[in-house]
Amino acid sequence: MSAKNAARRLEMYSKLVLCRAFEDKISELAAERGRLPGMQILATGQEAVAVGVVQALSPEDVVVSNHRSHAHLLARGAEPGLLMAEIMGKAAGINKGKSGTLHMAAPELNVLMTSTVVGAGPPLAAGAAFALQYAGKEALAAVFFGDGAAAEGSVHEAMNLAALWRLPVLFICENNRWAGAQGLAEHCPVESLSQRAAAYAMIGETVDGNDADRVFARARTLAEACRLGRGPALLEARTYRMRGHGEYDRQHYVPKDEIERWRALDPVEAYGRRLTEEGLLSADQDRAVRGQARARVLEAVAFAEQAPYPAPNQALEDLWA
Amino acid sequence: MTKGTFGQAINSALDTALALDKRVFVAGEGVGVSIHADPNMPTSGLLAKYGPERVKDTPVSEAAIMGLAVGAAAMGLLPVVEIMFFPFITLASDMLVNHAAKLRYLSGGKTSFPLTVRVKAGVNFSAGCQHSHNLEAWLAHCPGLKVAFPSNPADAKGLLLSAIFDPNPVVVVEEMPLYWTTGQYPKGDQRAPLGRAEVVRAGRECTVVAYGSAVHTALAAAEGLAQKGLSVEVLDLRCLAPLDREAVLGSVRKTGRLVVVHDANKTCGLGAEIAALAAEQAFESLKAPVRRVAAPDIPVPFSPPQERFNRPDARAVAEAVESLV
Ligand SMILES: Cc1ncc(C[n+]2csc(CCOP(=O)(O)OP(=O)(O)O)c2C)c(N)n1
Ligand SMILES: [Mg+2]
Numbered sequence: 001m002s003a004k005n006a007a008r009r010l011e012m013y014s015k016l017v018l019c020r021a022f023e024d025k026i027s028e029l030a031a032e033r034g035r036l037p038g039m040q041i042l043a044t045g046q047e048a049v050a051v052g053v054v055q056a057l058s059p060e061d062v063v064v065s066n067h068r069s070h071a072h073l074l075a076r077g078a079e080p081g082l083l084m085a086e087i088m089g090k091a092a093g094i095n096k097g098k099s100g101t102l103h104m105a106a107p108e109l110n111v112l113m114t115s116t117v118v119g120a121g122p123p124l125a126a127g128a129a130f131a132l133q134y135a136g137k138e139a140l141a142a143v144f145f146g147d148g149a150a151a152e153g154s155v156h157e158a159m160n161l162a163a164l165w166r167l168p169v170l171f172i173c174e175n176n177r178w179a180g181a182q183g184l185a186e187h188c189p190v191e192s193l194s195q196r197a198a199a200y201a202m203i204g205e206t207v208d209g210n211d212a213d214r215v216f217a218r219a220r221t222l223a224e225a226c227r228l229g230r231g232p233a234l235l236e237a238r239t240y241r242m243r244g245h246g247e248y249d250r251q252h253y254v255p256k257d258e259i260e261r262w263r264a265l266d267p268v269e270a271y272g273r274r275l276t277e278e279g280l281l282s283a284d285q286d287r288a289v290r291g292q293a294r295a296r297v298l299e300a301v302a303f304a305e306q307a308p309y310p311a312p313n314q315a316l317e318d319l320w321a
Numbered sequence: 322m323t324k325g326t327f328g329q330a331i332n333s334a335l336d337t338a339l340a341l342d343k344r345v346f347v348a349g350e351g352v353g354v355s356i357h358a359d360p361n362m363p364t365s366g367l368l369a370k371y372g373p374e375r376v377k378d379t380p381v382s383e384a385a386i387m388g389l390a391v392g393a394a395a396m397g398l399l400p401v402v403e404i405m406f407f408p409f410i411t412l413a414s415d416m417l418v419n420h421a422a423k424l425r426y427l428s429g430g431k432t433s434f435p436l437t438v439r440v441k442a443g444v445n446f447s448a449g450c451q452h453s454h455n456l457e458a459w460l461a462h463c464p465g466l467k468v469a470f471p472s473n474p475a476d477a478k479g480l481l482l483s484a485i486f487d488p489n490p491v492v493v494v495e496e497m498p499l500y501w502t503t504g505q506y507p508k509g510d511q512r513a514p515l516g517r518a519e520v521v522r523a524g525r526e527c528t529v530v531a532y533g534s535a536v537h538t539a540l541a542a543a544e545g546l547a548q549k550g551l552s553v554e555v556l557d558l559r560c561l562a563p564l565d566r567e568a569v570l571g572s573v574r575k576t577g578r579l580v581v582v583h584d585a586n587k588t589c590g591l592g593a594e595i596a597a598l599a600a601e602q603a604f605e606s607l608k609a610p611v612r613r614v615a616a617p618d619i620p621v622p623f624s625p626p627q628e629r630f631n632r633p634d635a636r637a638v639a640e641a642v643e644s645l646v
Contacts, residue, residue, distance in 0.1 A: 037625050038447035089447075089624035097624035100449050116451045117409065118381050151380035152412070179381050181354045187380040249356040312630035315622040 006280050012051050012212050013275055014289050016268045019047040019071040021293040022080055023243075025301060026070075026087065026101075030247040037089050038100050043071040045210075045242030048267035049174050050075045052215025053142060053235070056223050060139035062132070064125040065114040067102050068174070072144055076109045080300035091310035092303070098318055112141075119152025121145050122171060126158045129167040129232075140168035140226040142219075148179025150193050159232065163200035166231035170223055173234065174209065176241035181253045194236040202232050209237030210267040213274075240265070323508055328361035328500035330474035331439070334481040335363065335401065337510050339371050342399060345485060348377040349386060349403030349439075361500045363439070364403070383409050387416035387438070391424070394436040399485055407442040407494070408454040421490040422465030436491075437484040443496040443534070444584045445632055450620030455585035460492050461562040461594075467491040467515055468561040472536035474504040476559055479513025487515060496534045518565035520572065524554035527578035527642045530569060530595050532558040535582045535633065542638035553642060561591055569595060570603050577608040578645045582638050587615035609645035614638050 023042040030040045043050060050071035057063070057076075065072040073083060078094065086093025087101045094104055102116040113124050125143035132139045149155055150173055162169040173193045177184045184191070197204020203225065207218045215237055222233040240262040244251040251259065275281035281289075325333070338345045351357075353368035353376045360366070368376040379386050383404060390400040404410045410417065421434050444453045460468045467489055469480040477495065484491035521536060522543050531539040536557045543553035556572050558565065573579050579599050581592035592613035599611055614633045622628050 038449070038623070089627075091624075097627065098622060100447065100623035102449055103451060116449070117412075119412075148381040151382045151385075153382070153384050154412075180351045181356045182351065182378055182380070186354075186378060245356045250358060252358050253354050253356075309626045310624055312626045315619055315624075315627035315630050316617060319619055 008055065009213070009275060009280060012055055012216065013271055013281065014293070015051045015075050016047045016212060016271055017289050018080070018293040018296065019050065019074045020044065020268045021290070021297045022074060022083070022300070023070055025297045027243065027247055029301070036087060038102070040087075040101055040247040041067050041245065042243050042247065043068045045262065045267065046174055046176055046239045047071050048212040048215055048271065049172065049209045049237040049239055050144070052212045053172055053219040055216050056219035057142055058139065059110065060137060061110065061223070062125070062128045062139070062141040063111045064121045064128065064141060064143040065111060066118070066121050066144055066146065066149070067116040068146070069104055069114050070101075073104055073106060073111055076106065076111050078106050078109060078111070080296050081303040084300040084304035085307045088304045088307075089309060090304055090307040091314070092307040096314075096318065097310045119145065119149040119154040121149070122155045122158035122169070125169050126162045126167055129162065129169045130165070133167055138227045140170050140223055142170040142172060142223070144172050144174055146179060147173060147175040147177065147184055147188060147193060148182070150196065151187060159196070159200045159202070159234070162232040163202045166229060168226040168229070169232040170219070170226050171232060171234040172219070173236045174239060175236050176239050178241050178245070180245050192236065194234055197234040202234060204234040204236070206236045206238060209239030210265050210270060212267060212271050239267070242266075322505040324503065324505055325474060326361045326500060327474045327477050327502050327504070328363050330478040330504075330506040331363035331481055331495060332365055332367070333506065334478040334485070335367060336370070338399070338401070338482060338485045339367065339375060341510060344397065344399040345401060346375045346377065346393075346398060347401045347403070348379055348389060350379055350381055350405050352376060352403050353378040363495065363500070383412035384416055387413035387421070390436040390438065391416050391421045391434060394421075394434040394490075395424070395432050399435050399437075401437045401439065401485055404438060404440045406452045407440050407456055408451055410440055410456060417466070417490070418463050422463050426465060433488050434490050435486075435488045437481070438490070438492045439481070440492055440494050441497050442494050443498045444616070444621045445498055445628060447623065447625060447628060449623040453621040455583075457494055457561055458585060458590050461564075461591065465490065466562060468494065469515060469559065470494045470532040470561055471559060472499075472533050472557050474502070474506040476513050478506045479511055480515065480559065482510060483512040483515050486512070491515065494533065499534055513559070516560050516563035516565055518556050518558045518560070518568035520554060520568075521557045522553065522555040524552040524576065526552045526576055526646055527580060528554045528556060528572040528576045529638060529642065530556045530558060530579065530581045532561065532583065532591070535584055538633060538635050539582050539638055541635035542642065545635060545639050546642055551642065551646060564594070566598055566602075569598055573599050573603045574606040577606050578642075579607070579611045580614060580638065580641045580645070581611070582614040582633055584616060584632055586618045587613055588618050590615050612641040612645060614641045
């Protein structure tokens with residue numbers, strides 16, 4: 001293992017830990033009345049998909065995200081304070097309080113668009129990929145969508161178009177086994193969503209979405225193919241939605257043993273263990289990584305809480321270019 | 322009569338219809354098993370009572386949900402489908418607008434589409450504009466669609482029952498923040514007619530026309546103005562299509578003044594239609610210009626102070642009325 005690889009993997013671990021700490025804090029704040037407006041939809045348990053895929057992207061690659069976006073944004077390097085302020089609806093938020101938690105976009109980081117309309121991401125990504133192809137760039141558009149979203153017609157239309165025009169789209173299906181309160185078997189006739197790729201004559205693969213190394217490796221290979229003009233690819237990452245659909249969801253419909261089974265496969269803990277076993281992460285380093293993440297999150301909360309709300313009539317701004 | 326919440330009243334309508342007629346079935350995302358363990362959610366308990374053949378959880382596929390309703394209705398069933406948030410009706414709009422609303426006409430009256438769409442709406446639950454966007458004016462603009470918009474539990478039940486058994490496609494808009502409000506609603510199969518408005522507060526000096534939760538805004542304004550000695554009539558439209566034109570005109574001819582209030586943004590909203598109606602058919606009765614109190618022409622903002630800024634409140638309605646008298 002080269003030193004470069006070791007550094008990259010430690011970076012991935014720090015990001016996993018940061019994503020988890022950030023969302024654990026949101027979950028804590030959401031439980032206190034009045035501290036966070038609106039619904040809080042967390043990617044707890046799915047961090048290795050976000051971190052592994054984003055690590056495989058280059059800065060020119062474009063990311064399109066969905067309602068479960070925090071980890072995508074943090075993995076791409078978004079400032080936790082700007083996200084937290086946005087989630088609280090503050091003027092200092094990454095989108096001036098116009099988005100809130102559900103639609104945060106950071107075009108400065110090439111997280112170009114986020115839509116909470118399920119299934120909207122893939123066609124948007126096809127458009128972004130077309131622009132990259134049009135400009136002759138060796139870059140791609142990576143779009144995250146869920147197993148539930150795979151049932152929307154828009155996803156199929158986007159895949160067909162992308163395959164037909166060989167658009168550089170990396171479709172990442174985060175199969176967390178739930179769409180709201182509907183389990184995979186209740187909303188999807190196939191167990192493996194990567195099978196769908198065959199219908200559009202594109203590459204399709206399934207990867208263990210709780211293994212950051214494997215996600216990274218497969219995403220890097222597929223991304224390379226996309227960039228070289230081989231057309232789109234579909235990567236299904238099998239993972240699990242550990243905290244329910246949103247913070248108001250008590251998971252009353254989820255079998256208890258299922259949650260327990262997946263808790264044992266926690267992607268953040270698993271990665272820490274692996275790096276420790278490989279001698280890349282000492283106990284002291286691990287404490288430092290976790291301590292730094294906690295400190296950044298506390299700083300983010302402090303920044304966001306003292307930040308003012310936007311003026312009410314600034315609601316009238318930002319509609320038109 | 323029973324006392325209960327708006328959500329329970331809808332539940333009672335669905336329960337009544339399912340019990341009454343085997344042709345009725347319910348479908349949508351999470352209408353059976355839901356992430357919400359709350360008896361005030363309208364479809365709560367239906368799966369346990371009627372089973373998965375009649376209470377059908379669907380994939381996240383709005384076009385297919387609406388197509389399911391259109392096709393099944395053409396075959397004689399009475400589908401009741403749910404759209405989880407109003408903006409997502411755009412994904413189902415081809416099936417609704419180009420098919421449910423037009424296929425009977427295109428068939429020369431040979432087919433019919435007795436389907437009901439329950440749409441969950443509202444502009445004040447901090448979810449932002451991809452979840453909050455009251456598009457009722459789009460729907461009311463489509464010939465072939467009926468649009469009901471209840472403001473209270475009794476109408477929530479009565480209008481939904483009428484919708485289910487109406488031989489035409491009907492969209493019933495449910496504002497989710499109303500789910501937890503309480504009131505009386507009738508037991509059993511008691512229907513409220515589609516296309517009939519109701520005077521919910523009688524008055525002499527100004528008519529305020531509203532629907533849905535804006536009715537409560539209007540009533541609060543009327544109450545405040547009564548303290549100042551102004552007599553305001555509040556007309557609850559209850560149904561936007563067909564529109565009870567006679568009720569609007571009757572009230573305007575009586576009071577001579579008209580304010581329309583809705584949570585949707587102003588331009589091309591229902592208020593424009595009501596104002597035009599008064600101008601075309603009651604001009605001689607008007608003692609003052611017509612005023613519209615509506616949201617500004619922006620998407621519903623997320624940030625709490627901006628979300629409040631966006632939504633017309635009782636003060637804005639009261640100011641509009643006072644500017645006319
Ligand atoms: C078009 C549309 N329909 C319904 C919803 C409501 N909704 C939000 S998330 C969700 C489930 C999506 O499941 P999946 O795509 O698997 O993503 P996950 O939530 O599991 O990350 C639903 C139905 C929505 N936001 N957009
Ligand atoms: Mg899912």
